[in-house]
Amino acid sequence: MPxxxxxxxxxxxxxxNFVGKTVxxxxxxxxxxxxxxxxxxxxxxxxxxVGKQMFVEFDDQTWLRVxxxxxxxxxxxxxxxxxxxxxxxxxxxxxxxxRGTDVEASIFDDAGENSLASIGAPxxxxxxxxxxxxxxxxxxxxxQWPPPIVGTVRLRLLTDDVCADLRGPTACxxxxxxxxxxxxxxxxxxxxxxDTTVGEERFVAGVKRRNVAIGQLLMDQSIVSGIxxxxxxxxxxxxxxxxxxxxxxxxxxxxxxxxxxxxxLLSTGVETGQMMTMDDLDPEAYRRAxxxxxxxxxxxxxxxxxCRECGTEIVLEEMQARKLYWCPRCQA
DNA sequence: GAACTATGCGGAA
DNA sequence: TCCGCCTAGTTCA
Numbered sequence: 510m511p512x513x514x515x516x517x518x519x520x521x522x523x524x525x526n527f528v529g530k531t532v533x534x535x536x537x538x539x540x541x542x543x544x545x546x547x548x549x550x551x552x553x554x555x556x557x558x559v560g561k562q563m564f565v566e567f568d569d570q571t572w573l574r575v576x577x578x579x580x581x582x583x584x585x586x587x588x589x590x591x592x593x594x595x596x597x598x599x600x601x602x603x604x605x606x607x608r609g610t611d612v613e614a615s616i617f618d619d620a621g622e623n624s625l626a627s628i629g630a631p632x633x634x635x636x637x638x639x640x641x642x643x644x645x646x647x648x649x650x651x652x653q654w655p656p657p658i659v660g661t662v663r664l665r666l667l668t669d670d671v672c673a674d675l676r677g678p679t680a681c682x683x684x685x686x687x688x689x690x691x692x693x694x695x696x697x698x699x700x701x702x703x704d705t706t707v708g709e710e711r712f713v714a715g716v717k718r719r720n721v722a723i724g725q726l727l728m729d730q731s732i733v734s735g736i737x738x739x740x741x742x743x744x745x746x747x748x749x750x751x752x753x754x755x756x757x758x759x760x761x762x763x764x765x766x767x768x769x770x771x772x773x774l775l776s777t778g779v780e781t782g783q784m785m786t787m788d789d790l791d792p793e794a795y796r797r798a799x800x801x802x803x804x805x806x807x808x809x810x811x812x813x814x815x816c817r818e819c820g821t822e823i824v825l826e827e828m829q830a831r832k833l834y835w836c837p838r839c840q841a
Numbered sequence: 842g843a844a845c846t847a848t849g850c851g852g853a854a
Numbered sequence: 855t856c857c858g859c860c861t862a863g864t865t866c867a
Contacts, residue, residue: 512848561849578849580861661861677861679849730850737848784848809848830856831849 511577511628513735514778516558517701519583519628521779523556523565523673525590530668532567537662538676544683545664548573553666560699560734564689572689578679584627586656587671628782699734700772701779709768716756716764723759724752724828724835733768735775739809742834743786744770746807751840752833808834 511519534548551567558564565573575581655667656674664675675681684692697715698708715732716723726732727741736744745752748767750759777785786806787795797804807817812825812834821838 515848576849578860579847580849580859582861663860679851679860728849739848832847 511561511581512737512740512778512784513558513560513699514775514782514784515628516561516563516577516735517775517779518782520556520558520563522583522585522589522628523553523563526585526587526671527553527565527666527668527673528555529553530671533665533667535665535667537658537665541663541681544573544681547571547683548666557702558699559693559702560696560730561737562692562696564684564693570686572684572686574680574682574684574689574692575675575678576680578677581678582627582676584659584674584676585671586674587654587668589671695731697729697731697733700768700775702734705772709765712768713761713764716759717761719756721756722753722828723750723756724833726756728829728831733771736771738831738833739784739806740771740774740786742809743784743806744774745835746840747786749840752828752835808836810834 529552531550531552532548533550534545536542536545548567548571551569551571553565553567555566556563561576563575565575567573577583655665656672658665658674661676662674663678663681666673666675698711700708702708712733716726719726719732721729724741724745727736727744728738744767747770748763750763750767774784774786777783777788784805786809808823811823814823815821816823816836816839819836819838821836823834824837826833826835
C-alpha cells in the first residue's frame with residue numbers, strides 16, 4: 510500500500526509537472542466519465558497531500574480527491590520533471606531529459622531508465638518489464654504520444670508533454686472546497702502539513718484519551734495521518750512498545766518520541782521513495798539489509814524469523830483484520 | 842487459469 | 855466482525 514510518503518511524492522510530481530497546464534482528462538476505463546468530463550479543459554492550480562489523501566485543485570475551485578487504497582497507483586510518462594528532493598535521491602536523475610524517467614523504481618533496484626514512472630502500490634516488476642522491453646529494442650511504443658493505455662486506467666490527465674494515469678484507486682471524485690475541507694478536518698496531523706509542534710500535541714492528546722491498543726491507534730487516520738501497516742509495525746518496534754498497550758497507558762515521552770520518529774520517517778520516505786525504517790544500522794549492515802526488498806525492515810513481513818536485535822521469533826497476529834508483526838521480547 | 846496476496850477503508854450485520 | 859471493492863503480480867496446479 511502506498512503509505513503517506515508515496516502520496517506526498519505523487520502530489521509533488523503533479524505539482525511540478527501539471528500546475529499551470531491545461532489538461533485533457535479522460536476515463537479510458539469508463540468509471541470516471543462524469544468526473545473526467547468536468548476536469549477536461551481545466552487548468553491545474555495546486556496539488557497537495559494530507560496523509561494518504563491527495564487533492565488537486567483545478568480552475569473554478571474544482572477539486573479532485575484521490576485515495577489509492579490498497580492497490581491504487583499513478584503512472585507518469587512524458588517529459589517528467591523531477592522534484593528536487595526526489596531527483597537527488599535517485600541515482601540516475603542526470604539522464605532526465607529524454608522521454609520519461611524513473612521515479613519510484615529505487616536506487617537499490619537499479620531501474621533508472623524506465624519509460625514510465627509508477628508511484629503507489631509496488632509495481633517493480635511491471636517497471637522492470639518495461640525497462641527490459643526497451644533494452645531489447647521493443648520499446649518503440651514508449652515513444653508513442655500519447656502513451657498507449659495499459660491496463661485499467663480510471664483517469665488520465667494529459668498535456669502536450671506529460672501524462673498521468675491513475676489506476677485502482679479506492680476513491681477518485683470531484684469535490685467542492687467545502688467537501689475537501691470536511692475530509693481534511695477529519696484527518697489527524699500529518700508531519701508535512703502545518704505546524705509540526707501543533708501536530709505533536711494533537712497526536713499525544715489523541716492517543717492519551719483512548720483506551721484502545723496503540724497498534725490500532727497508529728493506523729487510525731483520525732489520530733495521525735499517513736501511517737500504514739508497514740510504518741506501524743516498524744514504529745512500534747523502534748519504540749520498543751507492545752502493540753496491545755492501551756493508548757492512555759503509553760508514556761507521554763514515548764508518544765512524543767514516536768511523533769518525532771514519524772516526522773523523520775516520513776520525510777526520509779518522501780525523499781527516497783523507500784520506507785527506510787532501519788537507518789540506525791551501520792552502513793555495511795544497512796547495505797546488506799537493503800539488498801532485498803523483503804529484508805528491509807525490523808519486523809514487518811518477518812513472521813517466524815529471528816528478531817534482528819534479540820533473536821526471538823517475530824510474531825504475526827491479526828489486529829483489526831490487518832497483519833501485525835512484532836517482537837514479543839523487544840516489545841514486551 | 843484458478844487461487845492467493847498486498848503498504849486500505851467503509852458499510853452492513 | 856465480516857464483507858466487498860479496487861488491480862495486478864505471483865504461485866501453483
